[in-house]
Amino acid sequence: MTGPQWTPEELLRAAKSAMWTFPTILMSSFVVAWGAECAQFYISQGLALALLAWIQVLPEFAVEAVIAWHQDVPLMTANFTGALRLLTGLGWPMIWVVYAMSRRARGESQFWKPIELDAEHAVEVVGLTPALLYFVYIIWKGTLGLFDAGVLLAMYATYLVILQRIPPKEHEEVEDAGVVPRAVLGLPSPWRPITVVALFVVGGLMLYFTAHPFLQSMIGLATVAGVSQFVFVQWVAPFLSEFPEFVTTSYWARSRGKAGMALMNMASSNINQWTVLAAMIPIVYSMSLGHPAHVPLGEHSTEVLLTVLQGALGVVLLSNFNFQAYEALGLLLFWGVQFVVPGSRHIMCWAYGAWLAFELLSGLWRPGRLRAFRVFPQLWRGRGGPL
Helix, strand or coil, X not given: CCHHHCCHHHHHHHHHXXXXXXXXXXXXXXXHHHHHHHHHXXXXXXXXXXXXXXXXXXXXXXXXXXXXXXXXXXXHHHHHHHHHHHHHHHHHHHXXXXXXXXXXXXCCCCCCCCEECXXXXXXXXXXXXXXXXXXXXXXXXXXECHHHHHHHHHHHHHHHHHHHHCCCCCCCCHHHCCHHHHHHHCCCCCHHHHHHHHHHHHHHHHHHHHHHHHHHHHHHHHHHXXXXXXXXXXXXXXXXXXXXXXXXXXXXXXXXXXXXXXXXHHHHHHHHHHHHHHHHHHHXXXXXXXXXXXXXXXXXXXXXXXXXXXXXXXXXXXXXXXXXXXXXXXXXXXHHHHHHCHHHHHHHHHHHHHHHHHHHHHHHCCCXXXXXXXXXXXXXXXXXXXX
């Protein structure tokens, strides 16, 4: 599976295959994202965002499953942690930047105005917390097993149940969708539902047949270019597989009043990856070995800890129901340091930890800092009306 085991001819062939695997994995991501955008018009917003976020990260699931099947723990960790850090460190700040630039283009004042969230978004914000806390335990014991998978899947199921309790809002207008979803939703019956299903099927088949060659092409390209396979898989694979989600959320961030929804779409993706994607890893790993097994993470505990600290900071930053400019730009700066200086992981753990500690302590003089955790119990009980 790794480059050094290949002949020079095989490495070159694998590297050249990137010319078709990269565009194909990107196109498959767009196809399933279009299907998800269409499907969201048939269910309530909370579940729609959860469905959209889940389907948008299907390419990430496909790549991670291939790596887990080949039992490559370093690349498995690289892809998993890289995807999560990309979402929070680049995706969330990108939404604020697009939101701010769009407001300026419309002639609105207060360029540095934060993105405001609704109280019901406490579900997405607080929903990240159980998985993050559980991963602290996983880091401590150094393994990810089938029991852990069951716990994480139960957390995700609970998250969906709570979302279902929230009174649904009106569906978004068709005009808010992208060009392709608008065209599909404009089709007459029965072609409209048939086309939506076809988007999922076609996108899924493209993912299935491309995931393995895509991973091989990345390894070959990294080896030929003299770049660390770990770093290449950690940053390139997640960026390509999650690019359609960046496009969708950027479109919403440009729309008046949609920036909060865009941010929550990415927060839902974070929850999906901390629970369902993480749970899939030991399941596929065990299936590949032919018996129940634990994925050893001890050698990569710093990578996982860094990702947990970034995620915990993200939870605290959003828990007062707004996303400030300094928060967005700070997350972007911290992610940029990791990207440019891969060896800064230990230092960045301390940096994230210090920022997290400050935000938590600031709750002593900022009463609304952790407001989401006070609102969440009302949503858990299924209470309607204003929160």
